[in-house]
Amino acid sequence: MTPFTYARARDTTEAIQLGALERAKYLGGGTNLIDLMRETVERPAALVDVTGLSALVEESGDGGLVVGAAAKNSAVAEHLLVRQRYPMLAKAILAGASAQIRNMATVGGNILQRTRCTYFYDEDGSRCNKRTPGQGCDAIDGINRIHAILGAPVLDASSACVATHPSDMCVALAALDASVHLHGPGGARVVPLADFHTLPGEHPEIETVLQPGELITAIALPRPSVAARSSYRKVRDRASYAFALISVGAVLEVEDGAVKDVRVALGGVAAKPWRAHKAESLLRGGPATEQAFIAAAEAELADAAPLHDNGFKIELAKRTMTAVLSALAGDLVPAGDLA
Amino acid sequence: MPIRINGTEADLPADPRVSLLDLLRETLRLPGTKKGCNQGACGACTVLVDGERILSCLALAVQYEGREVTTVEGLTGEGGMHPLQHAFIEHDGLQCGYCTPGQICSALGLFAEVARGAPSFVTADLSTETVDLTSYELRERMSGNLCRCGAHNGIVAAIAETYAAGRAA
Numbered sequence: 001m002t003p004f005t006y007a008r009a010r011d012t013t014e015a016i017q018l019g020a021l022e023r024a025k026y027l028g029g030g031t032n033l034i035d036l037m038r039e040t041v042e043r044p045a046a047l048v049d050v051t052g053l054s055a056l057v058e059e060s061g062d063g064g065l066v067v068g069a070a071a072k073n074s075a076v077a078e079h080l081l082v083r084q085r086y087p088m089l090a091k092a093i094l095a096g097a098s099a100q101i102r103n104m105a106t107v108g109g110n111i112l113q114r115t116r117c118t119y120f121y122d123e124d125g126s127r128c129n130k131r132t133p134g135q136g137c138d139a140i141d142g143i144n145r146i147h148a149i150l151g152a153p154v155l156d157a158s159s160a161c162v163a164t165h166p167s168d169m170c171v172a173l174a175a176l177d178a179s180v181h182l183h184g185p186g187g188a189r190v191v192p193l194a195d196f197h198t199l200p201g202e203h204p205e206i207e208t209v210l211q212p213g214e215l216i217t218a219i220a221l222p223r224p225s226v227a228a229r230s231s232y233r234k235v236r237d238r239a240s241y242a243f244a245l246i247s248v249g250a251v252l253e254v255e256d257g258a259v260k261d262v263r264v265a266l267g268g269v270a271a272k273p274w275r276a277h278k279a280e281s282l283l284r285g286g287p288a289t290e291q292a293f294i295a296a297a298e299a300e301l302a303d304a305a306p307l308h309d310n311g312f313k314i315e316l317a318k319r320t321m322t323a324v325l326s327a328l329a330g331d332l333v334p335a336g337d338l339a
Numbered sequence: 340m341p342i343r344i345n346g347t348e349a350d351l352p353a354d355p356r357v358s359l360l361d362l363l364r365e366t367l368r369l370p371g372t373k374k375g376c377n378q379g380a381c382g383a384c385t386v387l388v389d390g391e392r393i394l395s396c397l398a399l400a401v402q403y404e405g406r407e408v409t410t411v412e413g414l415t416g417e418g419g420m421h422p423l424q425h426a427f428i429e430h431d432g433l434q435c436g437y438c439t440p441g442q443i444c445s446a447l448g449l450f451a452e453v454a455r456g457a458p459s460f461v462t463a464d465l466s467t468e469t470v471d472l473t474s475y476e477l478r479e480r481m482s483g484n485l486c487r488c489g490a491h492n493g494i495v496a497a498i499a500e501t502y503a504a505g506r507a508a
């Protein structure tokens with residue numbers, strides 16, 4: 001690691017003051033940042049420890065839930081209000097990393113973990129546009145089985161990035177219409193989680209809409225619909241402690257055999273949790289049948305751009321999405337329609 | 340405020356780059372906690388902080404000021420080894436032994452989580468307040484600790500037996 005100063009913020013105001021220091025970074029549980037610092041991929045001059053800020057899980061006035069950004073991943077997944085009202089979120093968090101890492105990692109840190117691949121880590125041996133803008137990307141013609149299929153077309157090798165955002169939690173948050181509360185030198189603002197991460201475009205080194213010095217203080221979950229069902233499914237190379245090849249978080253509300261509301265997010269496919277807007281708009285108001293789910297999945301993946309090794313993800317994403325939605329529709333739909 | 344290691348106060352490092360793992364092994368000469376991958380993948384460095392299992396390799400020591408850290412060296416009491424340590428021997432829960440301190444600390448963290456009803460990814464009913472520690476549950480909950488010798492069956496047996504005997508505390 002390169003040298004840095006360390007300070008623990010006592011409150012949000014102090015955190016933002018300290019966060020204005022040159023090349024400062026906020027530190028949560030450190031499970032991604034410390035690892036990247038050890039590889040000298042990250043070289044902050046100052047760390048501002050924000051794990052002492054709000055970690056509360058509280059009901060909000062509108063029947064939703066507010067979770068302090070310093071809450072540990074394990075604490076959120078274990079919280080009874082989360083388990084009872086947002087089981088998909090608990091399930092997604094528990095699908096990520098290991099018990100030890102979930103005990104360290106904060107909600108804010110989970111959101112801000114880097115979109116990354118092994119070439120990003122390999123500072124000595126690989127080119128990476130995210131690590132060193134303009135350098136090129138060795139993943140594009142390398143081993144790219146785990147890489148992105150959506151939102152990262154390789155148009156220009158000097159800016160392209162095909163890494164994925166590996167968070168399970170964020171996929172669930174995107175499907176739940178969660179929002180991110182930010183506080184910075186310019187004041188406070190709220191950004192939908194689905195809009196918080198950015199696609200690589202020409203600047204893969206920029207991954208979020210965060211402004212310099214801005215801090216995530218909380219996430220807010222809207223009131224859950226009583227009639228909706230939700231599910232999180234993760235497909236990976238081993239049964240536990242592995243990033244998703246594909247994951248699907250979905251909320252489905254069916255009324256009289258028709259889709260009243262649907263929200264779907266995909267993980268493992270893009271530089272951000274991928275909200276399946278195309279599929280959702282096709283489904284909303286239509287029949288809640290397997291045929292409709294297949295058609296929606298086909299439409300969502302129509303623009304997928306596979307690399308050498310990851311073409312399988314396109315079919316896997318379609319099948320997983322269809323399976324999750326069909327399971328959620330389940331007995332709400334006449335059995336014949338699911339054949 | 341210093342940090343407490345196995346009940347004894349210790350000074351925090353002046354350099355914030357020192358990991359909790361290096362503080363334990365290099366400064367305090369407590370080599371029971373092992374450095375495997377040093378990047379959060381293997382679990383060999385697992386210790387308990389205020390009873391919660393964490394990875395000491397990804398922890399900056401300065402972040403744990405005022406906290407109580409328990410390493411494998413802190414598990415031996417007046418009665419000798421911890422029951423879980425005996426069970427690892429009885430069930431051949433190790434070959435080379437390098438992952439063992441991390442496995443044991445991790446399992447003790449697991450016992451506390453199960454006791455308070457914390458669910459895992461494979462828990463069928465997430466709203467449950469009681470967890471049945473099946474083999475399936477146990478393996479999922481221990482997935483952060485790798486054993487390159489392949490002693491996982493013995494490890495699972497040792498943890499399951501200790502848990503069933505109610506000797507977890």
